[in-house]
Amino acid sequence: MSTDLVTDRERRAFAETLHGELVVPSDPEYDDARSVWNGMIDKRPALIARCAGVADVATAVAFARENDLLVSIRGGGHNVAGTAVCDDGLVIDLSEMTSVHVDPERRTAWVQAGATWADVDHESQFFGLAAPGGVVSDTGVAGLTLGGGIGHLRRKYGLSCDNLRSVELVTADGEYVTASEDERPDLFWALRGGGGNFGVVTGFEFELHPVGPEVATVLVFYDAANLPEILASYREYARTAPDEVSTLTFSGMLPDEELSPDAVDVAKIAIIGCYAGPAEEGMDVLAPLRRFADPITDLSGVRPYEDLQTLLDEDYPDGMRYYWKSLYLDGISDEAIERIASWTEAAPSPLSTIDVWHLSGAITDVDVTESAFAGRHAPYLLGVEANWEDADTDEENVAWVRDCLDDMRQFSDGSVYLNFPGFLEEGDEMMRTTFGDAYERLVAVKDEYDPTNLFRVNQNVKPSS
Incomplete structure (x- = not known):
């Protein structure tokens, strides 16, 4: 693991700008902070930014971009493929951003990107409502939704991504944007099933349905x-x-x-x-x-x-x-x-x-x-x-x-569900087979929002450049 990606002064300055915590390899909590659910994954990042909110996320993205650091994004839940962490880079960790707010009259829920489906179910079921999630409560909302979201309510109410009303994220250039059917519709289209390629999603607005209790x-x-x-x-x-x-x-x-x-x-x-x-x-x-x-x-x-x-x-x-x-x-x-x-x-x-x-x-x-x-x-x-x-x-x-x-x-026609991808050994071929004619449209969105492929530790859509 490289220790000279940034200077001590740069690390200290970065840490001081965060409301959350910056974890480095010398910290006693480092091994806990880098460990993930899948015991096969043993990666050693240089920096882990435990973000407390959107401002921390934007700060971390800017720091990574300015210092040419490899970036991985960690939400809540499992991440079976191990892309939540990286070697010798910066982990932007959202796992402490777990707030869920339900509006029972509008039947919507606003969910931060570190939440799990247990967090969503706990709040929404109080009102007899649910958003289509997965089939394990420890699953992270962000990863499941960005990859589609197949769960126990899928045939009645569709996928998790089908129930999105809007998404908020920080782009590769540090801009905080909202995407919906009316605002940045191409980005909204890509986020519903195209994975974590286009920015750091910080919040989701879901439509809720009467389910249960x-x-x-x-x-x-x-x-x-x-x-x-x-x-x-x-x-x-x-x-x-x-x-x-x-x-x-x-x-x-x-x-x-x-x-x-x-x-x-x-x-x-x-x-x-x-x-x-x-x-x-x-x-x-x-x-x-x-x-x-x-x-x-x-x-x-x-x-x-x-x-x-x-x-x-x-x-x-x-x-x-x-x-x-x-x-x-x-x-x-x-x-x-x-x-x-x-x-x-x-x-x-x-x-x-x-x-x-x-x-x-x-x-x-x-x-x-x-x-x-x-x-x-x-x-x-x-x-x-x-x-x-x-x-x-x-x-x-x-x-x-x-x-x-x-x-x-x-x-089969060879296409795969993005949330069960193996590791990343199949890369570009798997993505092209899975998305078919839509792949080039994903590339166009990638070109607009992440032309340098800052967000590439994922099932990656490569920009044309």
Whole structure:
């Protein structure tokens, strides 16, 4: 790690201009400040600016630009790809900016960029409202939304980015701007699914919807010996499911402590999701998902929406090792199902899963030209999640994900969900494949707001220069 990127005098002057804290490698809190949720990530930045507000963000951007520093942006939540931190550069850390303000009459929420979905749900559910977020409450609002935002309400109310009314950010030249359908519409288009390429987003304004406080949920576990039949039945159910139903399947060993002891070492396939409507009606609509075979266990029922959002939290503890990739699927044919069963069995870690997300619904109500999000055409998303604990098995777990994705590309056009990208090894080719004709429009926005590619530690859109 370089220690001479800036002088001691420059560092001290920078620290004095911040309302938040500047952390450097000699500080006792440095290792905590640089650590992230994914235990695979071990980067050593030269400076970490823990921003207290927008003014700190603008100051940090200016300092990075003037000193030609590599920059990474850290929001709240997971950041599975590890782009929240960088070696030998400046981390602009927004994780202490977690304020959420709900306007129940306008049904909107103003959310700072360091917040998690738990922060949003806590405030919005007080009024019986929700913004479409993810499926784990510890997920960061900023990263999920800028990459699209696929969650438990997606088929009824769309993606997180579909529910944006406005976004505020600091650009590469230090300007604080607002983007919406009426103001800087090209930038607003790019921010809805184009990732963190165009500035440091400091706040989001979301549209809220009446949800909860209780919702009908399904969470049922089956023996993976029946996986082909389960996924075929799921495919048939999904074909006519109303938009109120948003579900996904996940398969693996799933060693859940709530299962009976004799089921822990049995490979399983589970279905989780909810009905975004009256709870009693929803339990009837979800009932077929619970009868595909004799379940190992069935934890379905009416529960608070906030509880639904936390059901998977314990499966993703801080500091474990993670490597995730994705593909949009053209469908789940019998052949695709056979391959999913095979790769589930081949997983080297009992904590890993292969996930199939049912999409469509309200996601397709938004025209493909209205936002940069690239997955509206796909009926399903395949997520391949390697989750493991032993660093000595890194290579085989990463290889399992990559080999599985290489095999499953025969059922896909090759585009990926930006929030499950692996690391950054595929770079420009992945981005061009995913965005297709929209890529050049993203480049034009990048040229206007970040022509020197200051914000490049991400799934990067390179400026034309």
